[in-house]
Amino acid sequence: MIDPKLLRRATSDVAANLSRRGFEFDATAYLALEERRKTLQVDTEKLQSERNTTSKQIGVETAKGGDPAPLIDAVTKYGERLKNCQAQLQAVQAELKEIELDLPNLLDDSVPEGNDESDNAEIRRWGEPAQFDFETHDHIELGESLGLLSFEAASKISGSRFAVMRGALARLHRALIQFMLDTHTSAHGYQETYVPYLVQDHALVGTGQLPKFEEDLFKTTTQTPYYLIPTAEVPLTNLARDTIFDASELPLRFVAHTPCFRSEAGSHGKDTRGMIRQHQFEKVELVQFVVASESARVLEELTGHAETILQLLELPYRVVALCSGDVGFAAAMSYDLEVWLPGQQTYREISTCSNCTDFQARRMKARVRNATTGKPELMHTLNGSGVAAGRALIAVIENYQQADGRIRIPDALQPYMGGIAFLEKI
């Protein structure tokens, strides 16, 4: 959520910022509503104040043994007016809240202008795409021909956008996750965390998936509905909900491996083949809670933590700054890590690292006590995939393929593979 005070005071600036995303904010309508809110709130609070003082007088009068009847009459009279005012105020406030919850975060000034993916700005590259002296294949051909990967098997059970992995490939997938968790906990100072995969709506409102993006989520039909998490960012970031941290406790770093569930509504026809876009995938997620002044620096740091994984796996990648039209709802700025996929001869997203500034913190009341003033302030939250396990697996398969169709195990993963050096046909 954007600071409502800022929204009132600098409405046109906010509208200008949001328009960079292609988001149209009706400032006039908002301000009209806001004007009504102000009048109603001032009136309501004035009436409440009068009621309170008169009620107190009634108490005093009664205690003295006097006759409180005239005072009771007086207070009863504006009881009706108060009720009326309160009801109107509540309605207007609800309307404002609804608007505010639908507004994306303000973009950082450094975010490059652009409409979509194609306008993202490349920041740096690491590694050289390998030159193969044989005809390369994509992960689907490689995995299926080894008998280790089957979309057909999955479709019998669950339909499209699911995969079944077997044997050493399933193990390699698990190895990737173990390796990532181990790296982030031991080298980067994150605390390993186990979190619920089913969450209630308020958690998703906190991180920004709701109310706007409900169609992207899977929801249970139980009496209290649960949503399947689309990313561990949701449970991890909500750890800060309704909390005031001591300044000395920050920064806090959490890492979790979870499955992620996405309905992929609206992406029909996109990446329909293979494991790139599934309803269910595994991801290792990084989340940090920091004081406001630190978040810009920490975004660089966190991005570096995700990069380390790709470097240790020796997978070529590039870092791009998302353009104004491509930055996610809750983020002020984001970097994407794009890994080289020989099968597609292109770089594909494998991680997004975002600085959400105080946007999520405001929604979930996540605060830090300022060490010098002693006052609670909103913290800044950051998150990034470190990295998506399914896509990392694709990258390993395609980048480590051999002329004979086998897959070499990256050095970094060998300790997790029980002495196997290659994925072979079964």
Next chain:
RNA sequence: GGAGAGAUGGCUGAGUGGUCGAAAGCGCUCCCCUGCUAAGGGAGUAAGGGCUAAUACCCCUUCGAGGGUUCGAAUCCCUCUCUCUCCGCCA
């Protein structure tokens, strides 16, 4: 699933209709005293919101959440949630 107990400020814990946002203690901050330390004395110490140039006054809201009764609710009534104890079941 059954039976019971509870939910109050950073913590412990009083408070069953009228200046209660809330006693007391602990903790914390500041000051005083004591040549250090210990002990002692005093003051302060919730969050959110509104108004505002203001992080100054003032005002509103909040005692698990949501409704209700009342001129007035931490206190009475209803619903829900969560926690704890015992029993049952169970990976």
